[in-house]
Amino acid sequence: MSSVTRARRQVRLSRALGIALTPKAVKHFEKRPYPPGEHGRARRRTESDYAVRLREKQRLRAQYGLREKQMARAFEEARKDAGLTGEALVELLETRLDALVLRSGFARTILQARQVVVHRHVLVDGKIVDRPSFRVKPGQTIQVKPKSQATVPFQVAAAGAHRDVLPAVPGYLDVSLEKLSAVLTRRPKRAEVPVTCEVQLVVEYYAR
Numbered sequence: 001m002s003s004v005t006r007a008r009r010q011v012r013l014s015r016a017l018g019i020a021l022t023p024k025a026v027k028h029f030e031k032r033p034y035p036p037g038e039h040g041r042a043r044r045r046t047e048s049d050y051a052v053r054l055r056e057k058q059r060l061r062a063q064y065g066l067r068e069k070q071m072a073r074a075f076e077e078a079r080k081d082a083g084l085t086g087e088a089l090v091e092l093l094e095t096r097l098d099a100l101v102l103r104s105g106f107a108r109t110i111l112q113a114r115q116v117v118v119h120r121h122v123l124v125d126g127k128i129v130d131r132p133s134f135r136v137k138p139g140q141t142i143q144v145k146p147k148s149q150a151t152v153p154f155q156v157a158a159a160g161a162h163r164d165v166l167p168a169v170p171g172y173l174d175v176s177l178e179k180l181s182a183v184l185t186r187r188p189k190r191a192e193v194p195v196t197c198e199v200q201l202v203v204e205y206y207a208r
Contacts, residue, residue: 010111017059019196023108023165053205062094062199065110069131073125075206087190093186097122098132100142104175104182107152108162121148136184144180154180167194
């Protein structure tokens with residue numbers, strides 16, 4: 001799939017879910033703040049509880065770029081947590097390596113962050129990790145490997161080019177952007193995680 005096709009799909013998905021998933025989608029949203037399709041402008045008819053919960057689950061899944069099986073697995077893990085399941089789910093998803101690469105400003109979108117990891121550009125505590133789902137633990141250091149830092153895309157990132165389209169760096173990350181390095185200082189708290197989601201609706205979706 002070409003990058004243009006992928007970008008179009010992300011814009012379309014953004015409109016369907018009511019949230020901007022990429023910087024490009026933000027601009028499209030300003031022009032067309034309604035769902036895609038010929039009935040997009042029409043007011044949504046009253047939705048069933050199931051449809052509302054499903055959309056909320058899809059919104060969370062899209063923000064992390066996950067497949068359904070990955071999302072369901074994360075939910076099962078979150079259920080075992082001592083805290084609130086919905087909050088635990090977001091906190092777990094946020095410790096994925098690709099999510100933290102994005103939050104640190106080393107990439108512009110979650111899909112780009114995933115590619116960066118898969119293509120072996122990222123070290124965790126000095127060792128290459130090429131699994132986007134790798135769970136980073138508090139105290140671990142994420143860094144773009146030195147050889148990759150010299151390439152144009154990462155020099156652009158190190159100069160802060162993505163900061164204008166990303167949320168502020170959350171409190172659980174200590175980022176040294178010019179060194180393309182970040183430390184997860186502690187477990188994220190749901191309130192700090194910059195994702196749009198009514199987590200209780202996601203819990204209700206899976207608990208049905």
